Amino acid sequence: MTIAPEAPAYTGPIAHLSREDVEQLGRELDAIRQDVLDTRGERDAAYIHKVIKVQRSLELGSRAILLGSIFPPAFVVGTVGLSIAKILDNMEIGHNIMHGQWDWMRDPKIHSSVWEWDNASTSEGWKHSHNELHHTYTNIVGKDNDLGWGIMRVDEEQRWTPASLAQPLMNFLNMCIFEYGIAAYDLELGKMRRLKKSGRDMPEGWHEMARNTVKKIRRQAFKDYVAHPLLSMATLSGPTTLVANLTANFVRNVWTHSVIMCGHFPEGVETFELKDIPENETRGEWYVRQMLGSANISGSKFLHLMSGNLSHQIEHHIFPDLPSNRYAEIAPKVRALFDKYGLNYHSAPMPQQVASAWHKVLRLSLPNGFLESTNVRNAPKQFGKLIKAVRGDTRTRRRLLKEFEAAGAASVGKAV
Amino acid sequence: MAEISTSTALLTPSKARRPGLRERFSRKAWELAETIATPLAPADYLDLFNPLRPGADLRGRIVKVTPETADAATIEIKPGADWEGHTPGQYVRVGVEVDGVRHWRAYSLTHGPRKDGLISITVKAVPDGKVSSHLVRRLHPGKIVHLEQAAGEFVLPSDLRGHKFLMVTAGSGVTPVIGMLRNLFPVTDEGVVEHQRLDVTVVHVAPSRPDSIFIRNLESLDEAGAIRLVTRYTGSEGRLDVDALTELVPDLKERRAYACGPAGLLETLQAWYDTEGLPLQTEQFRLATVVTSEGGTVAFKGKTVEAAGDKPILDAAEEAGVLMPSGCRMGICFGCVLPMKEGAVRDLRNGELTVARPGETGPEGIPIQTCISAAAGECVIDH
Numbered sequence: 179m180t181i182a183p184e185a186p187a188y189t190g191p192i193a194h195l196s197r198e199d200v201e202q203l204g205r206e207l208d209a210i211r212q213d214v215l216d217t218r219g220e221r222d223a224a225y226i227h228k229v230i231k232v233q234r235s236l237e238l239g240s241r242a243i244l245l246g247s248i249f250p251p252a253f254v255v256g257t258v259g260l261s262i263a264k265i266l267d268n269m270e271i272g273h274n275i276m277h278g279q280w281d282w283m284r285d286p287k288i289h290s291s292v293w294e295w296d297n298a299s300t301s302e303g304w305k306h307s308h309n310e311l312h313h314t315y316t317n318i319v320g321k322d323n324d325l326g327w328g329i330m331r332v333d334e335e336q337r338w339t340p341a342s343l344a345q346p347l348m349n350f351l352n353m354c355i356f357e358y359g360i361a362a363y364d365l366e367l368g369k370m371r372r373l374k375k376s377g378r379d380m381p382e383g384w385h386e387m388a389r390n391t392v393k394k395i396r397r398q399a400f401k402d403y404v405a406h407p408l409l410s411m412a413t414l415s416g417p418t419t420l421v422a423n424l425t426a427n428f429v430r431n432v433w434t435h436s437v438i439m440c441g442h443f444p445e446g447v448e449t450f451e452l453k454d455i456p457e458n459e460t461r462g463e464w465y466v467r468q469m470l471g472s473a474n475i476s477g478s479k480f481l482h483l484m485s486g487n488l489s490h491q492i493e494h495h496i497f498p499d500l501p502s503n504r505y506a507e508i509a510p511k512v513r514a515l516f517d518k519y520g521l522n523y524h525s526a527p528m529p530q531q532v533a534s535a536w537h538k539v540l541r542l543s544l545p546n547g548f549l550e551s552t553n554v555r556n557a558p559k560q561f562g563k564l565i566k567a568v569r570g571d572t573r574t575r576r577r578l579l580k581e582f583e584a585a586g587a588a589s590v591g592k593a594v
Numbered sequence: 595m596a597e598i599s600t601s602t603a604l605l606t607p608s609k610a611r612r613p614g615l616r617e618r619f620s621r622k623a624w625e626l627a628e629t630i631a632t633p634l635a636p637a638d639y640l641d642l643f644n645p646l647r648p649g650a651d652l653r654g655r656i657v658k659v660t661p662e663t664a665d666a667a668t669i670e671i672k673p674g675a676d677w678e679g680h681t682p683g684q685y686v687r688v689g690v691e692v693d694g695v696r697h698w699r700a701y702s703l704t705h706g707p708r709k710d711g712l713i714s715i716t717v718k719a720v721p722d723g724k725v726s727s728h729l730v731r732r733l734h735p736g737k738i739v740h741l742e743q744a745a746g747e748f749v750l751p752s753d754l755r756g757h758k759f760l761m762v763t764a765g766s767g768v769t770p771v772i773g774m775l776r777n778l779f780p781v782t783d784e785g786v787v788e789h790q791r792l793d794v795t796v797v798h799v800a801p802s803r804p805d806s807i808f809i810r811n812l813e814s815l816d817e818a819g820a821i822r823l824v825t826r827y828t829g830s831e832g833r834l835d836v837d838a839l840t841e842l843v844p845d846l847k848e849r850r851a852y853a854c855g856p857a858g859l860l861e862t863l864q865a866w867y868d869t870e871g872l873p874l875q876t877e878q879f880r881l882a883t884v885v886t887s888e889g890g891t892v893a894f895k896g897k898t899v900e901a902a903g904d905k906p907i908l909d910a911a912e913e914a915g916v917l918m919p920s921g922c923r924m925g926i927c928f929g930c931v932l933p934m935k936e937g938a939v940r941d942l943r944n945g946e947l948t949v950a951r952p953g954e955t956g957p958e959g960i961p962i963q964t965c966i967s968a969a970a971g972e973c974v975i976d977h
Contacts, residue, residue, distance in 0.1 A: 219693035220694045221694075223691060224694075231642065234634075234638065241630075283691070294634075295633060296633055400629065401632050405630050406630060
């Protein structure tokens with residue numbers, strides 16, 4: 179993509195906007211932000227205090243009920259309650275507090291610098307990889323590790339390799355053990371392995387961070403899989419408590435993974451190449467990248483709460499440090515700006531967004547054009563070619579990939 | 595006495611060192627509680643049930659708010675179980691949420707230790723005073739506030755015999771003095787009880803009588819002969835200077851003196867007592883900014899804050915959302931001290947410049963009091 183000197187950085191969906199339009203849009207978003215800052219106060223503080231209180235009561239109550247989890251109703255109620263409590267802790271409470279959304283309250287217990295969450299990854303590591311990297315380099319391929327967590331092909335422009343075929347499975351496994359996936363990804367394990375292989379030193383502080391993560395994982399696992407089950411042994415409910423805790427962590431993993439996939443992965447959400455980002459990206463340009471690189475989930479108040487208001491991913495990415503309870507309130511204003519500037523406000527119900535995100539994972543696990551050009555009739559032939567592409571040498575593979583791409587383009591053209 | 599107890603300890607070392615069974619058990623139980631509560635602390639859950647319990651962070655529950663004047667109110671608070679009591683004249687720091695933001699202020703305790711275990715403060719709503727207005731007008735019984743243990747040196751000597759006292763109070767500066775007086779002269783249904791004959795003169799300065807908090811208390815103590823009250827209403831009688839004071843209190847020099855009020859009055863009095871070579875005990879609640887600084891930026895770990903030259907670094911950082919240690923906010927308690935690695939700050943009370951230069955300053959930096967220091971350039975603070 180080449181950039182005309184006067185054109186904004188990203189052509190495509192914003193080709194119709196002038197540089198001045200982009201900056202004006204930035205100013206209008208700034209005004210929305212200022213509006214919230216000016217009215218931030220008692221009502222917002224009461225909100226987070228209430229959510230924290232509800233979460234703690236729910237967790238305490240559920241754990242108490244699980245002490246008698248040998249009785250099936252207690253098992254069911256306790257497991258459901260604990261799952262919800264863990265999700266609230268991670269999403270609406272932990273994620274948002276660690277963003278500094280509540281730092282303005284000057285409450286030394288509810289502050290991004292001290293908050294710790296019920297998750298394998300340490301708040302320290304997560305704040306670095308999430309706040310600093312993901313929110314700064316949103317959807318820039320290769321810079322934003324959230325995009326495929328460094329283990330997936332997330333953009334057509336990334337080279338397809340036979341290993342890409344495994345990514346739906348990888349994504350599924352990552353979903354099941356998501357809290358550990360995040361912990362590994364916060365430590366940038368993949369990158370560190372490469373560093374080690376090439377004989378280079380780990381970055382300063384990495385070893386300490388790794389030690390802290392191991393310590394945290396141990397403490398977390400001991401609590402859920404040893405201490406609580408042991409306490410339940412008084413009523414012979416140890417094994418059921420263990421299963422309940424495993425289930426709650428699993429449910430939390432699947433839920434958070436799904437919500438996060440919906441944020442940036444559904445089909446139609448833009449990804450960016452580093453080379454297309456101007457060196458001095460203006461505030462307006464940064465806003466536009468956040469607007470086009472995020473997707474919302476529409477749904478009930480309960481869904482918004484359980485998603486940590488990441489269902490308002492667009493609003494969150496534009497204003498990551500505004501209190502989460504305000505995202506729903508400003509959403510209509512933000513949406514009006516999308517309409518005014520002719521941008522696509524990507525929002526859909528959760529099942530649709532999850533399906534769309536998985537579709538993208540599956541589509542990109544296959545060579546470009548493969549999915550589009552395959553139908554029931556030509557399937558055996560297509561798969562034969564695919565196997566050839568996996569087994570063949572580089573030249574054969576390159577030729578076949580080109581064929582797929584051409585066939586894909588042709589069939590899309592026909593459909594239109 | 596001390597020697598004997600030392601030797602006893604030496605004779606039975608095992609007894610002194612090994613904690614008792616009960617103690618060991620409760621320590622283990624606590625460790626278990628920490629394990630099952632991680633990553634939160636057991637206290638986070640216990641606070642759901644009783645925020646005033648022993649072992650909790652010190653808090654208090656508002657019991658009653660009683661108006662004193664048009665813009666002042668007395669607030670009675672039930673302190674948490676770990677409240678250690680106080681000496682009349684001392685102050686307590688109260689942390690309260692105003693518009694969702696926690697603010698801390700120091701207020702004199704206006705009673706001696708009470709039988710019902712409550713503590714009381716009296717607050718005057720100052721113009722533009724966010725916190726004081728909130729406390730006087732919007733605080734309701736049942737609300738939980740944060741507390742620190744009582745502190746302050748503005749107290750009477752433990753042995754009162756042979757002393758004659760002078761107490762100069764101006765405006766809401768009457769609050770620590772009323773705490774002392776109420777403790778000395780409890781009021782019962784039969785009137786003022788005078789346990790001991792004391793010679794106390796109170797000089798009270800205020801714009802007018804209706805503006806005076808506790809004026810009826812002072813007057814009734816005067817009528818009962820417990821104190822001699824001299825009022826000076828500046829609205830009609832003009833400012834109080836030292837000449838006027840010597841006139842009002844002829845035996846001024848024989849009296850042990852206490853003064854509480856605005857900075858201007860205290861400085862005048864202090865200067866006079868210093869030249870006379872006499873001691874004066876003063877109490878002040880707010881930082882009196884005398885000079886301003888150049889201003890600049892202050893870099894904390896993870897955040898850089900623009901700090902104006904007339905604003906303490908503590909305030910600037912808090913407004914930017916940095917979690918800061920704090921205490922008295924007037925340069926007394928050293929609860930806000932942080933190491934400055936490089937840069938320059940100016941003391942807002944006297945303009946004194948403190949400079950930290952990388953290379954010349956040790957790696958641990960120079961400790962600065964953030965509550966009275968304003969930035970004078972680009973500072974780096976290790977916090």
